Amino acid sequence: MLAGDQQVVVELLHKAGWAYDTRNVNWLVDLFLPDGQFDLQIQSGDVLSFPGQNRIRDLYVDALASQNDQRRHIITNVFFDSVTPSSMTARSDVTLIAVMSGNLNIVSTGVYTDQLIKYEDRWRIKHRFEYLDRPF
């Protein structure tokens, strides 16, 4: 059974997938600390860095604007490293699905590595690294 903080973080990561798929950008941005960072690597391409909540918001807004299908970010395989009362690293897999015009496609798979901090009694992401096996 998961300890309380790990249960909270599992739910956050699950809900983040749902939040993207329901286009809830405010919730997604608020998942990060104000100085949080999102690094994205697709296959062996360069790592794209988005430091700070404003850049992270732009990333989500731009990505969502380019997609008119129904995305489903299916989050599985969550496990933890380096757990302390105020910080932890969580790894999880994403299976990214898109549905449009009656067709379902598995767009990509990937791995999130999230460094989280307990800040003002809330767990938030300090650093997210997303590696995708294919472009999204």
Add this chain to the structure above:
Amino acid sequence: MSDKQTITELLNKGGWAYDTGDVDFLADMFTEDGKFDLQIQKNDVIKFEGRANIRGLYENSLKTQTDQRRHIVTNLFFEDEKSDSITATSYLLLTAVADNKLSVLSTGVYTDKLVKQGKSWRIKHRFLYLDLPY
């Protein structure tokens, strides 16, 4: 075991129960007056009220399917947590295997309102939104 862990296992087992044809378990997941609302894409919501009607939904669905379904339940998170009620949202990834071919049939979202009856958690209201027909 915590209430959330109990509900997590209940919802996970609900997927397994469908895939093994265990209608008794599926029906017993709901309260006697439970409701199951099903919406496929933007079509009208189809409503099933009461445990007996929900059982009928499962029985009729299973009769039409000769493939091996897998209801893969993921992304579970909780809201509106109280001592005797809670809302659980989860994703469904629905696959089917037939003639040695595996297909991803649909994805969807469950929104389950559960209540505690004695020591058991049961679904008072399930809303399933599917991105494609099943």
